[in-house]
Amino acid sequence: MARAQLRRYDIEDGQMDAFLVYWHKLIEQRQKFGFRVVFAYIDDTNNDLVWAVEHDGDFAAAEAEYVVSPERAAALIGAPQVMRGAKIGRATRVM
DSSP, X not given: OOEEEEEEEEEOTTXXXXXXXXXXXXXXXXXXXXXXXXXXXXXXXXXXXXXXXXXXSOHHHHHHHHHTOHHHHHHHTTOOOOEEXXXXXXXXXXX
8 A cells, every 4th residue: 555645845935946946856866766746736825835745665664765865865956945844744545
């Protein structure tokens, strides 16, 4: 069974396009660790990026491996510092 995380990133006004360029680089690296994006939306009212990511195996172990990986470190180089905050939690599909 796939395990999922729901992620909501609060981005500074006017900085979403710059953030998305960086975010796509991180997604490419996450995919190498078995993650897949289920959906991604911009909440235009609140200037948030809202997305869900799944993994079929041990999500926590894969996340721990990804977080310390050289691939992620390389993707973080030059990342825009435009995130005001984030909410990350486990998600359960209900529909």
